[in-house]
Amino acid sequence: MNAANGFLLIGSDIGAADETDYLHWLTREHAAERLSVPGFLSVRVFRRQARGLGEFLIFYRLASPSIAQSPAYLARLDQPTEWSQRIMPKLQNFLRGAGPIRFEAGSGEGMAIACLPFDAGQIEGFVAAAEEIADAERVVAVRVIEADATATGIQTREKSLRQGDRSFSAMLMIEALDEAALAPVTMLGAAGNESPKIYRQVFALDLRNEPADENDR
Numbered sequence: 001m002n003a004a005n006g007f008l009l010i011g012s013d014i015g016a017a018d019e020t021d022y023l024h025w026l027t028r029e030h031a032a033e034r035l036s037v038p039g040f041l042s043v044r045v046f047r048r049q050a051r052g053l054g055e056f057l058i059f060y061r062l063a064s065p066s067i068a069q070s071p072a073y074l075a076r077l078d079q080p081t082e083w084s085q086r087i088m089p090k091l092q093n094f095l096r097g098a099g100p101i102r103f104e105a106g107s108g109e110g111m112a113i114a115c116l117p118f119d120a121g122q123i124e125g126f127v128a129a130a131e132e133i134a135d136a137e138r139v140v141a142v143r144v145i146e147a148d149a150t151a152t153g154i155q156t157r158e159k160s161l162r163q164g165d166r167s168f169s170a171m172l173m174i175e176a177l178d179e180a181a182l183a184p185v186t187m188l189g190a191a192g193n194e195s196p197k198i199y200r201q202v203f204a205l206d207l208r209n210e211p212a213d214e215n216d217r
Contacts, residue, residue: 004042004063005064005100006064006068006098006101007060007061007062007065007098007099007101008060008067008068008096008098009057009059009060009095009147010057011057011058011093011094012091013053013054013055013056014092015054015092016052018087021086022054025084025086027045027203029083029084031045031203033081035205035207037072037073038067039062039067039073040060040067041063041208042060042061042208044109044204045203045204046058046059046199046201047200048198048200057113062098065099065151068148068151068152069154077156078156080158080161084158084161088158089163091162093164094162095165095166096152096166097145097171098151099145099148101144102146102170103130103131103142104141104143105130105134106134106139106141108141108175109140110139110175112177112178112179112181112199113182114174114176114196115171115197115199116172118170120169123144130143130172133174136184137181138176138177138178139175139181142173146169146170172196179198
């Protein structure tokens with residue numbers, strides 16, 4: 001189990017004409033800005049192509065679930081940068097959830113990740129399934145996350161720049177060495193859940209791995 005037991009997950013789609021600006025904003029400003037908030041530990045960005053849009057998933061590890069409601073983080077949400085103010089209205093199908101990591105196995109990062117939302121009332125069954133999936137060939141990590149409606153639903157200025165925000169109840173996330181290893185996961189969506197989506201990692205930043213500044217030594 002990773003020492004970081006909180007998460008923030010963001011999903012959104014962006015049109016081809018705005019994708020380069022979005023990626024530059026995300027990798028040159030936004031990710032580092034978020035990781036400067038105490039309790040934000042790392043960020044990973046995943047992408048898939050569908051319906052003519054780039055579909056992105058951003059996964060932040062938090063020191064604890066409470067970080068998603070911390071005064072420092074909420075202050076950032078209420079004071080979005082000029083670049084953020086330009087990007088936010090362009091994001092489509094915005095999805096956001098924050099809360100605890102209920103189960104995690106594996107200690108690495110895979111190239112491909114499958115994400116399957118489900119109702120939190122089924123969480124015990126999905127944790128049991130995750131324990132079995134963790135032993136599958138070419139699977140490197142499995143986690144079950146649960147969104148806290150209170151933490152997710154806080155109204156902020158940044159949120160007011162978007163329309164139609166959605167959330168989710170819980171999600172199963174499976175990381176593997178390639179997409180082929182995730183093919184059996186598609187069967188898990190048959191029991192009344194959404195079909196899983198498979199993404200590839202395109203960016204990661206972990207300030208815990210950054211060399212210390214000489215002034216801090």
